[in-house]
Amino acid sequence: MAPSVAPVPMTLPLSVIGPVDLGRIIREVETIDNEQLQTAIRKEADAKIAKTSKLLDDLLQDNHLDLTNKDQRAQLKQFLKVVNDQAPTLHISFSADPSPLFLEKLITWLRTEIHPVVLLTVGLQPSIGAGCLVRTTNKYFDFTLRENFSKKGDILMAKLREVVTA
């Protein structure tokens, strides 16, 4: 059954890369929401919010949200739930651990060209050498150097034959 991704009014910050980051934000938001609820139940006038993580800070900043506002908090929770349930996830394997800057550039492109809230899980396969392996829900894309050599093997064989027969 094909997932129906609902239109998302908010955006995910570039620092939120994959489901792990998203889960971390969801747990943090729930914690804050529970704290705010407890504060409201105790009818305390001064409801302070604990220091939030950088991921949540970026999310709030990008979407101009205030966690002290109950509606906005609910909206954020709803958004995070929808993203957690329905956001497409790509799995990309590299030969080495990518740097944060590399991941930021990559996720920027993915959210610009593929989907605004696409999530990315990064794998590590040293045997790849160069390039990457991309796995979507149903497909598998091989962008490795080996595959590139295989595709262009005819050119190499032609060159080899040319050298051998010369």
Place this chain on the structure above:
Amino acid sequence: MTIWWLYLILGLLAAVGIAFVWLIVRIGNAGAPKGRNVIDSFEEAADKDVEHIFNEDFREELRNRGRLHFEKIIGENAMFLQQDLRLTTSQLNEYMKTEIASKLKDEFAKYEESIMDAKQMAIESIQKTNAAIDEQRQLLGVQVQQEIVAEKKQMVIRFEQNMTDIINHYVLAAIGNQIDLNDQLEYILADLNTNKQAIIEDITNGA
């Protein structure tokens, strides 16, 4: 020849003796009517004459002469016999030589012929063997050539099949440590862009 002379002489002597005896007997028979005493006297006289002529010395002389003549004849015959024997031996030798040479020649001819036949058979056998070996060698050469060509073809196919892995391994071993992900970003994004539509379709329509 000498033995015949001896026989002739002995024969003559015997004839003379017989004639003398016959003469004495006739003479005795002719005077018989005269009386018995005359006959007796003639016989006695004949005996005396015989004894007188053929006395011991004469007989001994005859014996000696006969012995000598016999020895001479024996010697001559022995000499002739020796000569005949030598001649016969010589002829026999020549005959034996000729016969043996002829036989040997025939035998050698047969032997040479059999040797030649055996040689010819051996040559034919060797030629057949050589022909069979040549045929086998050619067949084996063709088979080996075919095997080599097939093996070469198989090696080329295997090389072509594994060429990607070989070159990939070589590139990674050579410059794998120098390949930075940041340098690859442009190419990765280009590949993603190429397959962007397929990714989007899978995301939007995938299960």
